Amino acid sequence: MWPSRNRTETVTCLACGAERPRTEAREYDKHGDRWDRENKTFEYLCKPCHGELCHLPRDELEDLLVELEAGGRDRDGFLASYLSTVEERYGPLEERER
Missing domain, CATH: 3.30.60 (Wheat Germ Agglutinin (Isolectin 2); domain 1)
Incomplete structure (x- = not known):
């Protein structure tokens, strides 16, 4: 049923x-x-x-969060690691004009 x-x-x-x-x-x-x-x-x-929420695509985000051990580290350490990894892989974090 x-x-x-x-x-x-x-x-x-x-x-x-x-x-x-x-x-x-x-x-x-x-x-x-x-x-x-x-x-x-x-x-x-x-x-x-x-x-x-931002409703833009989040390709690769979940894998990146797992790789950087999100939720398993202190907040400041995680954020520093996240920012440096994103900048290293995708370039500077400043906003781009569309």
Whole structure:
């Protein structure tokens, strides 16, 4: 039997930690492919946090974060490593005109 669509599932926003009804959240797929649902578990962002995100492509970002041990180091050390690695691989960080 299929689950009822009327049930209120509560999810936790991965950005701010707020618990919200599923209807007040957006799915987040760290692989950037939310349409392929086979064998996936989604995380969620509340609508305000989702609206504050940059919605540009994030090619290579997840792999870079894993490589630099994001979440496993102190904040300042991680940020210094991230900035130097990004600049080394992609060039200066100043904004470019489009």
